[in-house]
Amino acid sequence: MTRILIDPVACDAYGYCAELLPEAITVDEWGYPIVDGEPLPAELVAAARRAARDCPRRAISVQERRAGA
Amino acid sequence: MPNATDTMPAARTYGLLGYPADFATHVGQVGPLPLPARADRDWGGALLAALEASGLTGRGGAGFPAAIKAAVARGKGRGGTIVVNAMEGEPASDKDALLMIRAPHLVLDGAQLLAAVSGARSVVVCVPEGRDHVADAAARAVAERTAARWAPVVETVVRPPDRFVAGEESALVGWIEGGQSLPAFRPDKSVPLRIGRKGALVHNAETLAHVAVIARSGPEAFRSRGLPEDPGTSLVTVSGAVSQPGVVEVDRGTPLIDIVSRATPLGSPRALLVGGYGGAWVAPEHFSTPYASLSLRAIGATAGVGVVVVLGQEACGISETARLAHYLAGQSAGQCGPCVYGLPAIADDLARLAAGRVDPGLPARLDRRLSEVGGRGACRHPDGAVNVVRSALRVFVADVHVHSRGTPCACWDRPTQLRFPAPTVQVAS
Amino acid sequence: MSSTSLWYATRATGLVSLILFTATMVLGITTTTRSRSRNWPGFAQQELHRRVSMMAVVFLALHVLTSVLDTYVHIGWAAVVVPFASSYGRFWVGVGAIALDLMIAVLVTSLLRSRMRPGTWRAVHWLAYLSWPVALAHTFGMGTDAGEHWVVALGVACVAAVLTALVWRLSVASRQRAARLAHASVGVVPPTHLVLTAPNRRSHRA
Numbered sequence: 001m002t003r004i005l006i007d008p009v010a011c012d013a014y015g016y017c018a019e020l021l022p023e024a025i026t027v028d029e030w031g032y033p034i035v036d037g038e039p040l041p042a043e044l045v046a047a048a049r050r051a052a053r054d055c056p057r058r059a060i061s062v063q064e065r066r067a068g069a
Numbered sequence: 070m071p072n073a074t075d076t077m078p079a080a081r082t083y084g085l086l087g088y089p090a091d092f093a094t095h096v097g098q099v100g101p102l103p104l105p106a107r108a109d110r111d112w113g114g115a116l117l118a119a120l121e122a123s124g125l126t127g128r129g130g131a132g133f134p135a136a137i138k139a140a141v142a143r144g145k146g147r148g149g150t151i152v153v154n155a156m157e158g159e160p161a162s163d164k165d166a167l168l169m170i171r172a173p174h175l176v177l178d179g180a181q182l183l184a185a186v187s188g189a190r191s192v193v194v195c196v197p198e199g200r201d202h203v204a205d206a207a208a209r210a211v212a213e214r215t216a217a218r219w220a221p222v223v224e225t226v227v228r229p230p231d232r233f234v235a236g237e238e239s240a241l242v243g244w245i246e247g248g249q250s251l252p253a254f255r256p257d258k259s260v261p262l263r264i265g266r267k268g269a270l271v272h273n274a275e276t277l278a279h280v281a282v283i284a285r286s287g288p289e290a291f292r293s294r295g296l297p298e299d300p301g302t303s304l305v306t307v308s309g310a311v312s313q314p315g316v317v318e319v320d321r322g323t324p325l326i327d328i329v330s331r332a333t334p335l336g337s338p339r340a341l342l343v344g345g346y347g348g349a350w351v352a353p354e355h356f357s358t359p360y361a362s363l364s365l366r367a368i369g370a371t372a373g374v375g376v377v378v379v380l381g382q383e384a385c386g387i388s389e390t391a392r393l394a395h396y397l398a399g400q401s402a403g404q405c406g407p408c409v410y411g412l413p414a415i416a417d418d419l420a421r422l423a424a425g426r427v428d429p430g431l432p433a434r435l436d437r438r439l440s441e442v443g444g445r446g447a448c449r450h451p452d453g454a455v456n457v458v459r460s461a462l463r464v465f466v467a468d469v470h471v472h473s474r475g476t477p478c479a480c481w482d483r484p485t486q487l488r489f490p491a492p493t494v495q496v497a498s
Numbered sequence: 499m500s501s502t503s504l505w506y507a508t509r510a511t512g513l514v515s516l517i518l519f520t521a522t523m524v525l526g527i528t529t530t531t532r533s534r535s536r537n538w539p540g541f542a543q544q545e546l547h548r549r550v551s552m553m554a555v556v557f558l559a560l561h562v563l564t565s566v567l568d569t570y571v572h573i574g575w576a577a578v579v580v581p582f583a584s585s586y587g588r589f590w591v592g593v594g595a596i597a598l599d600l601m602i603a604v605l606v607t608s609l610l611r612s613r614m615r616p617g618t619w620r621a622v623h624w625l626a627y628l629s630w631p632v633a634l635a636h637t638f639g640m641g642t643d644a645g646e647h648w649v650v651a652l653g654v655a656c657v658a659a660v661l662t663a664l665v666w667r668l669s670v671a672s673r674q675r676a677a678r679l680a681h682a683s684v685g686v687v688p689p690t691h692l693v694l695t696a697p698n699r700r701s702h703r704a
Contacts, residue, residue: 008254008407008445008447009254010254012406028407028441029414030406030407034441
């Protein structure tokens with residue numbers, strides 16, 4: 001099960017993650033990302049990893065968790 | 070100086086209040102620190118088992134089982150630190166100050182016991198800057214214990230900044246480590262806190278006092294009060310529209326209205342604020358709710374920090390909540406966007422509501438902000454603000470309707486019934 | 499390769515890398531937070547900044563290589579990174595070496611970005627603001643083509659581009675800050691006993 005995790009302390013509202021992954025990340029009125037916490041569908045994982053790599057503050061990461069953990 | 074409206078309990082009844090403050094009497098009455106000649110793993114395991122059997126949960130707001138927290142710290146090896154959290158950032162709370170002044174040896178005994186269990190080498194007592202009477206009492210107690218060689222592990226008193234979030238445990242540990250007083254992002258709370266390379270176990274002062282009494286009287290004494298599912302006692306500060314504000318020690322499960330009656334309310338309360346400024350408002354139909362985690366959760370509240378504020382009939386819940394929201398917004402650590410921008414925006418909306426200056430988009434906007442801001446900070450500070458505002462909109466729904474139609478709050482110009490620390494900055498209008 | 503060809507190659511690759519580094523600077527300076535444009539997403543600008551910088555590094559490498567291989571004048575390998583160690587054009591080649599050293603630091607930290615603290619990476623990355631003007635000074639200090647009108651015009655254009663980007667960035671930043679403070683301030687005049695504190699500025703962990 002793959003999830004997106006955002007470090008709110010590091011995040012500076014660049015917004016690249018929401019641009020790269022609009023299906024899973026929206027942005028609030030101040031530019032900060034909102035993630036619903038649901039598991040990520042398989043077809044979005046590649047885009048999520050790209051978002052994690054491209055974040056200027058390294059605030060977003062992709063977490064793998066084995067089912068049942 | 071906080072009051073305690075409790076009298077000396079009967080000799081065999083479990084309680085925190087009624088213990089002596091000065092060292093000589095403390096030693097004479099409760100006996101030596103119940104440590105064996107050499108604190109070994111069997112002894113440590115037995116104490117942890119006693120804590121687990123007692124069902125003691127943290128009294129600092131999170132309500133986490135004390136035995137589990139101590140066991141995790143024990144697993145992290147020797148040489149760590151026990152942090153006594155007497156920061157008491159809640160403006161309406163006095164219980165930790167009371168304990169440090171009237172029963173500091175209970176608190177410090179509890180810290181020493183957990184130090185022996187986890188192999189810690191240092192006990193650090195945290196009292197905020199500016200609360201010198203509390204810090205002096207703590208320092209005096211530490212000096213007495215050191216002189217009498219009652220402290221196996223060295224005890225020190227430190228003075229972190231007096232901010233609401235400075236008592237959050239990761240912020241506290243971060244400050245001790247020499248950095249700043251900023252909560253850390255901890256997605257996995259089971260990873261223990263560290264000071265340097267050694268572990269740090271943070272406990273609220275009241276929790277440690279309970280540990281000291283349970284270690285001497287046994288878990289059954291703790292369970293003799295309270296409920297099976299939420300045992301023991303809690304210290305609760307009652308304030309607001311009452312004639313005898315102060316700290317009371319109550320059994321867990323005591324109905325809220327009974328707790329309040331011990332402070333003699335001035336007339337019948339309009340509402341109660343339970344759990345602190347980030348807690349929740351409780352309406353009159355729920356005044357008989359037991360003061361226990363599960364019962365409170367069922368009505369949208371939590372025990373939180375032991376605080377009950379009584380709102381009088383002549384006050385308006387919306388105005389008071391607007392003030393709460395402004396206070397909480399100003400106390401943000403400033404690290405996370407949703408909190409830094411979201412809380413002032415919510416406070417602004419509430420102020421407009423109280424002033425009757427409601428634009429058509431306000432209800433939907435406020436609702437959206439409340440659902441978006443919660444859960445997106447590194448710590449629980451924004452969540453508390455969202456909770457208290459949500460509960461206000463629920464409990465004071467009649468006032469919300471009145472204000473939404475453009476009528477300003479009649480109580481807007483009256484002094485607040487809530488306590489706030491002295492303002493640091495006034496926003497230019 | 500003849501010495502003359504090497505010499506032309508050195509000059510050409512030098513000028514091209516200056517242009518590319520200038521473009522890199524402009525792309526980096528004009529990066530803003532809260533990118534909202536549908537037509538030009540922020541991640542695309544960041545990607546372009548990276549790719550242009552890589553091309554600039556390639557041309558810089560060629561510039562260095564051709565200058566050392568050219569035996570007409572002696573610039574040893576050591577002088578490439580050790581300032582003022584060259585016998586030919588000691589001072590201005592040395593200035594070039596300084597610019598190169600700074601650029602290597604930026605490059606290496608960017609390649610290893612995931613392995614260091616964000617604060618460290620940022621501090622080193624800011625050395626770009628030092629490296630670029632030093633590179634510009636090396637270009638004109640060497641003097642080889644500095645007399646040509648079109649080269650001077652090129653230099654002026656590069657400086658103008660970076661200065662314009664800086665001015666734009668500073669004005670956007672102050673507008674954004676004002677907008678955020680407006681978001682975060684109270685819109686209703688409160689009574690004096692209402693306790694208010696100004697919203698905290700974003701704090702950053704070291």
